[in-house]
Amino acid sequence: MPLRHTLRPRLRAVSVVAVCLSALAPAAVGNAADGGAEPAGDHALQQQIDRFVRSPGGPPGVIAVLRRGKESRVLRAGVADLRTGRPPRADDHMRIASTAKAFSGAVALTLVDHRALRLDDTLRKRLPRLPEAWGDVTLRQLLNHTSGLPDFSEAPGFLKELRADPRHHFDSRRLLDYVADEPLRFTPGSRYLYSNSDNIAVALMAEAATRTPYEELLRKLVDAPLRLRATSLPQGYRLPEPYLHGYDVDPPAPAEDVSEILSASGVWASGGIVSTPADMTRFVRGYAGGRLYGRDVVREQRQWIEGASEPAGPGRNTAGLAIFRYETRCGVVLGHTGNFPGYTQLIAATPDGRRSLTFSVTSQINESRDAPRLRKLRAIQENFVCAVLRGDH
Template sequence: MPIRRSASRRPRLGTVPLVALCLTSLSPAVAGAATHPRPDTDSALQRQLADLVRSPGGPPGVIAVLKDGHRTRVVRAGVADLDTGREPRPDDHMRIASAAKAFSGAVALSLVDRGDLSLDDTLGERLPDLPDAWAAVTLRQLLNHTSGLPDYSESPAFLEILFADPRHRFDSRKLLDFVADRPLNFPPGSRYQYSNSDNIAVALMAEAATGTRYERLLRELVYRPLGLHDTSLPQGYRMPRPFLHGYDVSPPDPPEDVSELIGMSGVWASGGIVSTPADMTRFIRGYAGGKLFGRDVVREQRAWIDGASEPAGPGGNEAGLALFRYTTRCGVLLGHTGNTPGYTQLAAATPDGRKSLTFSTTTQINRTLKPELLGQLRAVQENFACALLKGKDKGRS
């Protein structure tokens, strides 16, 4: 999609550490969050979003899309752009942050379904140039964050480059070089630890198995089958127009637009995708609903273990293969979350893919930066989940 270039803004130095926080505050979060009684009328839901916007450090804008079969409800509050005051729209572009990990899962599991990859394939077999100490790690362990791979985004050398130039153009396929001298953090499969390195390795395995660049695999295996027309994986920092502007909201300072603060080459398959609420709705309904691969692969994907997304999603959290199960008081949703400077995301759907919720806020909210606001966000997300599920227990899957 053509990108209109405008004069770049020089971000204040105080916003740059947010890059590190979004990449390094990845230990599992608490599984539960306080909830409060909720009517599920659109006006009541809209008031809850307005409360989020008015909260200290809250996002300038929020948009939620609830879809049940062919019925779509869009609930929003605040603005997409503080300069113009226009409201958020489902076709606005946005950074989806770690929800991009679900896309790498979609690619990998589609290749497993086709027989090009196996969940038991190891890094040693598929990527022999990586350190011998990592050779036994399997694709399955990468996808459910039990690999033990050291997180490249915590590397002092990586962070030094990023702080010096947030828009630095990294070689995305060499990001793991920043931790190539480090052993595994623990024996593969022995415990859960969320790591940005995992999904970089997943994308590299997909490329090695097919001889095709990851960006093309996304187009052929995900975008095209699910009808995604406004989703891309850029290398630079520019946002396609129109877009939800993302802000650093750190009172008493005024909000600062950080939509184009960092380039995406340094997060790539782990968090670099740009999409829209409308496309994310189409994606999560197909992906969580198992539309991209057969039942055997879906069964493997839904082998749940203890583990939370980052930030944690609504209700109790469990980890599958590039997918999380969110057990709310009203039923189960499957999906993924993400956060990065200017954005916090949730995309989730029922196990059959019929009902879905995408929930996008235009500031970064996680347990390190804004723990109280994260609790409020998760409570509101659970209320929206209940409005979607209409209070009926949908069981577990």
Template sequence: MPLCPARSLRAVLRSRLGSLLVIAVASSAVLAPATAGAATGPAKDRTLQDQIDRFVSEPGGPPGVIALLRNGKQTRVLRAGVADLATGRKPQATDHMRIASTAKAFSGAVALSLVDRGALGLDDTLRERLPRLPHAWGQVTLRQLLNHTSGLPDYSEDPEFTAVISADPRHHFDSRHLLDYVADEPLRFRPGSRYEYSNSDNIAVALMAEAVTGAPYEALLRRLVYRPLGLRDTSLPQGYRLPEPYLHGYDMSDPASPQDVSELVSASGAWASGGMVSTPADMTRFIRAYASGAPLYGKDVVREQRRWIEGASQPAGPGRNKAGLGIFRYSTRCGVVLGHTGNFPGYTQLVAATPDGRRSLTFSITSQISATSDPARLERLRAIQENFVCALLRDER
């Protein structure tokens, strides 16, 4: 079936970025069939392969899925569908992709590394570190930003912000002034009194890191995260372009005519909250280190990071969710993994690992699936992800 010529994207990009984008996207390429990836792994992987094959082939399903299951030094890669509907190319572990709100785990890694070094404290307040921000927000602490109990209003839900993105999805924002959109708003609740996921939290985390180091957040990512972990294909861009090769992300609101939205939106409007680009291979390296803490920070910081409260990632991860500092606890029927989820126009992500970092799952999808856009499909996805977690935890190799 062909990719339709120019048409309006209807309600395509309603995400945690808060925007409803309605634009025309032109294409005349041919849609390749959603063929299954070869089940070349152990026999027990075939059930998992069947599940993602069915998920891709159902009406409105994502064009592609790639999952990396790592146990020690062994990695199994399962994939279904394609990375690019125009060419039929298969997803690869080295394909670039938008990692959505899993970028919040990177801001957590930067902040907790600075806590470990004594440059930041978890009880440091916005008034102390970022006095330019509204006085009414001053009592909010770094800890509350990291576990989403700050009460900060979400800039991505602000009408002025969404109007700018709706008019020009590739608009270049001043990322360090995204909180200005809600600077005239009070806190939504008393800091620390309850959980509420907010994209503003991680913008403030990055700004606090810059304030205490005098270095740009992008440089801190390179120094504190990329280099120690050997991440060569991870970046925080400002524009809308993706490095080649990449997993193409699609709007599937009309299954008969998918629209490529990979390069639709400028990353500058998400920045530390969701603007990063990486690969499944790099994300596997990252989550193994981030879940365990080593070599990013020590055991004292890990203990603070794992003070769990009630709260779910967006979208919810597999099993029962609880929130820590820049990380979530996913309690499945087979055991516990720690990680983060995210979605962005064209992409849905899950990265998770056992608390010791030995076993990990990176699960990437090339369409946006959320409780708002398609709750039934999200529940099917969570069930599949839980089955992958069970396979990971039961692997005795």
């Protein structure tokens, strides 16, 4: 990436900021198996993540929370902090990356259930200040990434400010201004293209409909009902203690701690939330299980189209409204993935929310940076999903 040659050496990891913040071309969504399925018992799963961490260029740490009903198991490998060597914990804070898009989806769909928003509401109706050319885009199309909105995180102006100061404080509610002079990339509803702009617009529509800040909507409509006590949407670059340190891993250079390298204001509703593995487990069980809104909205959310999360999750991926369906060899789970400097995330649960997996990795792994490692990660994730679905231990 060109950014590698324009930033200070201590900010080596920001050289891939366009990769981790931009939509990218979605990864292939076929079978993620890499050399065949492995046994799914706890010992075998532990061996897999131990090998993954120890492999050249592997992430410094992995933590997975597996839930089956009231039974909870936590598997971990490596460390949460290379400096101290302490192990990852389920109450460690972390950047949840694009799994934050599920939170903006949760807010919007709850408002649809409350009749404060409609899935067919347009940008023209709710956000008339946005470009007229975008006016026909609907909330539904934003939620399933068929809007055609240009991605602000790929805009030259946005990237220029990020290069100059990675901790720059952006006006989160004006992020779409970076692409306001651009046309739609395609006719709304005609194709799928993952875009960070979509969920910024979703949050702005929620604010416009309720005259309430998005952060307050998150607390009232998501955090409170699901009992999320360690989840927040900050504006700065600091992480609350204790936290899983995220690293840029690019051998032969030593791993660089990038946990606090970027301001969350530059991703906001698209990827700025901070949470913990324990809270994310509570979230995905409630969200995938449809606990936040009625059956009619759940039915609309689960109208699946071709499309993958970024990075792709385990098995075959299809897209719903701010949620993805992962069809694995052992069955189906619903959830979301995410990428951010230093972090790769997967949250998934069965459609009834009773069985779930939260899988957090402390380095950035995606198709563009390291396709073979992503294939291996997806294969491991699929084995963990099988353990959740089959109850192997």
